[in-house]
Amino acid sequence: MGTFKIEGGHRLKGKIQPQGAKNEALQILCAVLLTPETVTINNIPDIVDVNKLISLLQKLGVKVNKLGKGSYSFQADEVDLNYLESDQFKIDGRGLRGSIMIVGPLLARFGKGYIPKPGGDKIGRRRLDTHFDGLIKLGAKFGYSKEEQFYGVEADKLKGTYMLLEEASVTGTANILMAAVLAEGQTTIYNAACEPYLQQLCKMLNRMGAKISGVGSNMLIIDGVDSLGGTEHRMLPDMIEIGSWIGLAAMTKSELTITNVSWNDLGLIPETFRKLGITVEKQGDDIHIPAHTDGYEIQNFIDGSILTISDAPWPGFTPDLLSIILVVATQARGSVLIHQKMFESRLFFVDKLIDMGAKIILCDPHRATVIGHDFQSTLKATTMTSPDIRAGVSLLIAALSAKGTSTIQNIEQIDRGYENIDERLRAIGAKIERI
Incomplete structure (x- = not known):
């Protein structure tokens, strides 16, 4: 099995273009x-x-x-x-x-x-x-x-x-x-x-x-x-990868531009990240994420109740990005309930985030409550195994924001869905090595 060695805590900067979908x-x-x-x-x-x-x-x-x-x-x-x-x-x-x-x-x-x-x-x-x-x-x-x-x-x-x-x-x-x-x-x-x-x-x-x-x-x-x-x-650009890079920018407090995103085909993705307090700017057909040096704050519903983000068939929010939303919420101000309706085993990777210091309550196989750290306490580096494509990238984002050096094993799962991800991340300043 291949392994990624990741030195976390570095800010990234630059442009990244999403792969084909x-x-x-x-x-x-x-x-x-x-x-x-x-x-x-x-x-x-x-x-x-x-x-x-x-x-x-x-x-x-x-x-x-x-x-x-x-x-x-x-x-x-x-x-x-x-x-x-x-x-x-x-x-x-x-x-x-x-x-x-x-x-x-x-x-x-x-x-x-x-x-x-x-x-x-x-x-x-x-x-x-x-x-x-x-x-x-x-x-x-x-x-x-x-x-x-x-x-x-x-x-x-x-x-x-x-x-x-x-x-x-x-x-x-x-x-x-x-x-x-x-x-x-x-x-x-x-x-x-x-x-x-x-x-x-x-x-x-x-x-x-x-x-x-x-x-x-x-x-x-x-x-x-x-x-x-x-x-x-x-083919269109990959909307799941676009969402992954939005989450990466927020978690690492980085300024990133995601190019040629086909805005008209993104549906609720930009607005859902905005509900977590993330600034998602439209620049032509690009997305610009400024450096969130002061963090980001989760919005509540208008009656003051805790925000719930759930998946649904298009034009609802795609289930493939709930893992990314969950990991990004671990450093937000506030709390959110993640409701994964479609797949009953997709949230089981949260135990790895809990090991890194995240505050997550797994309510049942479909729901998890995340209490954000507001960057007051950084995630801690650890050794993890990627269980599937989307959870693997979520763990990679967590590792890039964490303090210390993490390893992620079974990265073949990540390679199934992301093209040359280590090379592309190094190009914007990430400290990642494929072993």
């Missing part, structure tokens, strides 16, 4: 399976999860050509369906959760799609029911091997239908959407996810020849077409 990349890359023509994608982040998916596509027979940093062309004109039934695929497909989204495109174009139970963060139960319920409603026959934990769907021809999703699952919506674009007739997906990355997928599919309306709403209407063509697509 991880969660968008996992959807967009799977969509290349929908056409035999060339699809060019730009601003792809160089991170473990995305690189694993690109490798999986190559093993499926997709021709992958790297055009430059973050730019690739893909052509799925000779897909090897036999790979889907191989033992190697059962190993490769388990390596990342995003692999589930190859099922919809494969089913739509080739009449069958298989996937082993995918991996990903250990943050609680993450059901696949929405994915397969939607595909079944489109006419697919579903099979599952309990012994091998292997899923499969097959159909001679998918047919459009109306469906109301049980949950506004982003990956579930993407999977069903990619199957529906080649289905016969019209499909309506109600309670669809509508976050910016899903909107990006819809726009890309429409450029390829799909007929999708309602983009940006929770009701998507898809008129099926016979085939799709090639296109070129550029």
